[in-house]
Amino acid sequence: MRDTDADMSTLLKRWRARRSVADLPGADPAHGGGPVTQAVMAVQLGISEHHYRRLETGRRPMSSDVIAEISRLLTLHPDEQLALYRWAGRPAPPLLSPIAPDVPGDLRDHIDRLPFPALLEGPDFGIIAYNRRAARACPWTAKPGANVMVDLLLPGPGRDQCAQWEEHWAPPLLAQLRQGALVNAALRAIVDRVCEDPQVRELWQRTADLRRHAYGTVRPMYLDGWRPRPAWVRIMGWQPLHEPSLRVITGEPATSPLDPGRTTGG
Numbered sequence: 001m002r003d004t005d006a007d008m009s010t011l012l013k014r015w016r017a018r019r020s021v022a023d024l025p026g027a028d029p030a031h032g033g034g035p036v037t038q039a040v041m042a043v044q045l046g047i048s049e050h051h052y053r054r055l056e057t058g059r060r061p062m063s064s065d066v067i068a069e070i071s072r073l074l075t076l077h078p079d080e081q082l083a084l085y086r087w088a089g090r091p092a093p094p095l096l097s098p099i100a101p102d103v104p105g106d107l108r109d110h111i112d113r114l115p116f117p118a119l120l121e122g123p124d125f126g127i128i129a130y131n132r133r134a135a136r137a138c139p140w141t142a143k144p145g146a147n148v149m150v151d152l153l154l155p156g157p158g159r160d161q162c163a164q165w166e167e168h169w170a171p172p173l174l175a176q177l178r179q180g181a182l183v184n185a186a187l188r189a190i191v192d193r194v195c196e197d198p199q200v201r202e203l204w205q206r207t208a209d210l211r212r213h214a215y216g217t218v219r220p221m222y223l224d225g226w227r228p229r230p231a232w233v234r235i236m237g238w239q240p241l242h243e244p245s246l247r248v249i250t251g252e253p254a255t256s257p258l259d260p261g262r263t264t265g266g
Contacts (some may be wrong), residue, residue, distance in 0.1 A: 091189035162232035163220035172214030
């Protein structure tokens, strides 16, 4: 075992000790607390305890997905997440920069006043601010380190909300990511991460589409109160003149392109 394996194993144990079962996302407070053991982590990750023990001790390599989920469960600080990615030899997403982007107060106020879900997105597609409607309609936007590309392309709560994902969501997202990666080497880390998923990798390899942006498109999305029928939303994006590194992204109620006379969403 490498010295770094022992160090990281010790750190993971200490990070688990900072949390209780009652603190875990989705936990029922009525069930009480208790230590976050390796067995608890295994259940949360959907793997065996033996498998998790090998991950934590470095005897089995961690995938980027596992690192992201451990980070979410243990609410790791970005610096801690970065150390975990480096230890596992995985590309660290640019969104883990320890320097938080400065979000102007007027932009926060602006998205808070909008009558539909809205968020502020950084150059790496990381979500750095969101309004209450976004947190309610798409809870994944409020998690630490949320990233539009990562959360909508990789399996998880974000992608689960994307109705007809392979037809309406993956193509424009990958085309936009491909365009961005051509001019921004930092985005290659996100490409590498999402392409660890076989389905995303297959779509990436068999298409050559790229576009500067995919805003203005209408896409179906599962929202609270609309399951099992998706609502149609128009994904819009703007760049503030006084803060061009940021993008204001909104999901506005739209008319289904298959039924122009009917509007959905709310």
